[in-house]
Amino acid sequence: MRASQQDFENALNQVKLLKKDPGNEVKLRLYALYKQATDGPCNMPKPGMLDFVNKAKWDAWNALGSLPKETARQNYVDLVSSLSSSSEAPSQGKRGADEKARESKDILVTSEDGITKITFNRPTKKNAITSQMYRDIILALKNASTDNTVMAVFTGTGDYYCSGNDLTNFTSATGGIEEAASNGAVLLRDFVNSFIDFPKPLVAVVNGPAVGISVTLLGLFDGVFASDRATFHTPFSQLSQFPEACSTYMFPKIMGPTKAAEMLLFGKKLTAREAWAQGLVTEVFPESTFETEVWTRLKTYAKLPPNVMRISKELIRKHEKQKLYTVNAEKCAAALERMPREEYAKALRNFLFRKAKAKL
Numbered sequence: 001m002r003a004s005q006q007d008f009e010n011a012l013n014q015v016k017l018l019k020k021d022p023g024n025e026v027k028l029r030l031y032a033l034y035k036q037a038t039d040g041p042c043n044m045p046k047p048g049m050l051d052f053v054n055k056a057k058w059d060a061w062n063a064l065g066s067l068p069k070e071t072a073r074q075n076y077v078d079l080v081s082s083l084s085s086s087s088e089a090p091s092q093g094k095r096g097a098d099e100k101a102r103e104s105k106d107i108l109v110t111s112e113d114g115i116t117k118i119t120f121n122r123p124t125k126k127n128a129i130t131s132q133m134y135r136d137i138i139l140a141l142k143n144a145s146t147d148n149t150v151m152a153v154f155t156g157t158g159d160y161y162c163s164g165n166d167l168t169n170f171t172s173a174t175g176g177i178e179e180a181a182s183n184g185a186v187l188l189r190d191f192v193n194s195f196i197d198f199p200k201p202l203v204a205v206v207n208g209p210a211v212g213i214s215v216t217l218l219g220l221f222d223g224v225f226a227s228d229r230a231t232f233h234t235p236f237s238q239l240s241q242f243p244e245a246c247s248t249y250m251f252p253k254i255m256g257p258t259k260a261a262e263m264l265l266f267g268k269k270l271t272a273r274e275a276w277a278q279g280l281v282t283e284v285f286p287e288s289t290f291e292t293e294v295w296t297r298l299k300t301y302a303k304l305p306p307n308v309m310r311i312s313k314e315l316i317r318k319h320e321k322q323k324l325y326t327v328n329a330e331k332c333a334a335a336l337e338r339m340p341r342e343e344y345a346k347a348l349r350n351f352l353f354r355k356a357k358a359k360l
């Protein structure tokens with residue numbers, strides 16, 4: 001099958017997220033294929049002998065002769081796909097071996113009655129998600145996809161469901177904010193893809209306030225059961241960040257564009273009942289009976305025929321999957337290229353030093 005314009009655009013985003021520098025030779029080839037796919041055969045005057053960089057680029061493009069635009073586009077997509085898989089394969093292999101044996105204290109994974117329960121378990125930090133927790137969740141979902149789990153359920157320990165991304169995650173990166181942004185973008189892409197790909201029913205038991213990515217992800221869940229104590233807050237503009245986890249696509253679909261904007265642009269915090277009225281939450285329960293009622297319900301659901309639920313989910317998700325990958329890749333590329341670094345650094349400083357300021 002020929003690569004479509006959409007495949008080409010996905011590949012352009014994919015290139016920005018490569019974990020390893022592919023080297024000059026490959027970069028020249030990518031440049032040449034890109035120019036051929038967009039502008040056609042080389043039409044630029046030949047640069048002078050001493051203009052080494054532009055001469056090398058011109059040579060690479062000119063060498064493609066009259067290769068048709070569509071073929072160049074296909075070759076570009078194929079080359080990026082081979083680079084993406086070769087840069088990811090070794091680390092995934094290694095991870096599979098040593099992470100399986102790893103005990104995670106901040107993400108608890110238990111299995112009972114066909115339900116794999118994945119618990120944010122860092123209550124002293126309101127269950128903020130560290131880089132390791134992102135990786136633990138990717139692994140937990142991967143395992144639950146293939147073992148005898150019927151459904152996966154997320155919940156939190158303590159008074160919070162989850163306070164979102166740990167804001168100190170990338171502050172210690174040795175390469176500064178650029179390295180932090182690049183590492184964060186790749187991790188985020190893999191993390192969100194693991195929710196897009198999860199093939200079985202996925203449910204959130206929202207026991208308390210939810211912030212940031214723990215809210216945006218809910219658009220990818222099949223059921224969201226909330227205590228009436230829960231709140232839903234996405235303060236992205238306040239943090240100089242962009243909404244992630246495909247929420248820019250899923251939230252307008254779920255609640256309509258103006259209500260989505262109220263959350264994602266203006267950071268309006270919703271109560272559980274408001275989130276239910278917008279369609280983000282399936283059902284709200286009184287705090288006093290929340291745990292008993294929800295788990296009784298989920299145990300009943302987990303007795304339904306697993307294969308039927310899996311295939312039904314596949315049928316529901318099938319037409320959206322490619323779109324979701326694209327939206328996810330676009331957001332990760334935007335975080336790399338378009339995030340206002342100064343404003344983000346200022347928002348981080350405000351959070352990190354807020355307690356010291358409050359004492360003044």
Ligand SMILES: CCCCC/C=C/C(=O)SCCNC(=O)CCNC(=O)[C@H](O)C(C)(C)COP(=O)(O)OP(=O)(O)OC[C@H]1O[C@@H](n2cnc3c(N)ncnc32)[C@H](O)[C@@H]1OP(=O)(O)O
Nearest residue numbers: 124125126128163164165166167168184187188211212213
């Ligand atoms: C792979 C990259 C993905 C990137 C995309 C993700 C984006 C997001 O998720 S954006 C949302 C990020 N989250 C936030 O902005 C929330 C920040 N936290 C707060 O606003 C508050 O802590 C609170 C409202 C959640 C709770 O306030 P309060 O009840 O007053 O409790 P404390 O502030 O004293 O919190 C207790 C303890 O927990 C630490 N903490 C809470 N949330 C976070 C967090 N998100 N990141 C890091 N640390 C967090 C807080 O610092 C306190 O720690 P100590 O001072 O050591 O006690």
